[in-house]
Amino acid sequence: MILRVVVIGAGPVGIRLAEELLPLVAAGRVSVTVVGAEAADPYNRVLIGEYAVGEATAEELTLVTADALPGVELRLSTRVERIDRATRQVVLSDGATAAYDRLVLATGARPIVPELDGLHDLGPDATGLDVRLTSGVCVLRDLSDAEQVRAVVDRGGRVVVLGAGVLGIELALLLAGAGARPAVAHFGPMPMPRQLDRGSASVLSSTLAGAGVVLVPHTRAEGVIAHEDDTGERRFRALVSADAKRIEGDLLVLSCGVRARTELAEDAGLRIGRGVLVDHALRSWTDPSIHAIGDCAHVADPSLHRHDKHVDGGPNGLVGPGWRQAEWLAKSIGAELDGEEIVPFDEDRPGVVVLKGERVDLASAGDVSADPFAPVPAGEDAPGIALWADPEHGTYVKMATREGVLTGFVAVGMPRTAAELSVLYLRGGELPADRSLLLRLEDADETLPASGRDATLCICNAVTIGQVEDAIAGGCGTVAEVGGCTRAGTGCGGCRARIAELVNAHAGATA
16 A cells, blocks of 8 residues: 655755655655645755845756656645645645645744834735735745845845844845845844854954944834835835834845744644644654654654643754754655664754855854853852954854863854864764864864864765765766765755865866
8 A cells, every 4th residue: 555645845844855755656655745835846945045146046946846756746836725634635725635644744934024013914925825015025035035135136225134143144144245235133232142142243243344234233123114116016115113213225134033834733733832743753742644844843752741831942943954854754654664663753953053154154053152251150060161262353262061072162253163163063072171272273284183074064964074075086076066966065055165175175186
């Protein structure tokens, strides 16, 4: 009997699951239907900013076409209206139904749109999943948003970004590099407050200013000003704050965070936390025939938390962990069909956040909030803190440890140090007793530590330096070819510069 798998969501995580199930499809053991609301071929939403400023083409964004998924039914421009758990069917927007033995929710997350005076909801967008906003206001989550940004970039216009998280800062850097004039308005005193301490935020702020990004801190946004254009359409002109600041621009991009898309799950009666609550087999707490992966999945142990009103944790928010969930789920389905024991999914520890930007090198992981000079209350065990700063030259590093093991770090303007700290953090490794050894990595004459070929280069796809080097030695001569062979660089794109270095080094050595 063929196991019927229906996947709701044709984004990076849903498509990765379909790709991993292809051997079972080819063997006639599984049928796979993927339902996606957008009309375009499935694409990598993580690179939408690069596409918006012209640094990536539509072809580079595209994940797959139907031809690349033989045997998989790919239903685009189709929305799931309802999950009928009693009959194990999903009801589609075109009136059809799709029966399932396993339903996988890969619905991702929706952008948070703040309530602002003058910001109007203009009705459903083309997918029916989100809403259209006042002209000149977008959230940069899909191709239509990217086209709005590109139109402003092409004429060197002014872009106001509301929100100074990772995505907001990355977009501002891309805009500045493309010749636009970005201003980032944010509520707090410093950018990226979840990843940075005060020192690193100060160094980053100076670096951003040098790159042409204007930061507008302490901005409590209250409304937008819109004027009618020549066609009578209301169009964004300025963001207004509670203290009467007016930040003018040709476009407003809302980068105010995301929330898991759980509406279908909630309507079907599934238990929800910060996403669809699933166990360590990625099965819904409520219905074992339904799974959730990616940004809509909240992994937690029901034996420990079933009766908790609020369940700690939530979706990781990074594409890499979502891909690993997809890969694990495909393997578990195969193991189940073979009658083999299924090893529970081991959720990733919080990952390393790497800021993508040509003029900025920043990596952060774990908790770096501890003040090394603050008094420690009696009975508490403070983390070990080592830091070094040279604000004049835009460099800063802070490392937090417990019993010598790296538990958190932030590095600005020190790419080689950041790379080694990333390896140590992901491995749960110890720092050298002489912390200054890590600082010396920035000296071009110093050799990299022994982490070498085993070090993870592409965090999103868990690809090591050795795997990339082997692909290059095997004939891959471009970053794109390495990505096609190993998947390295096909996620957030933060490792592409390092891959290019390895490609160029090999070309130079063999010339």
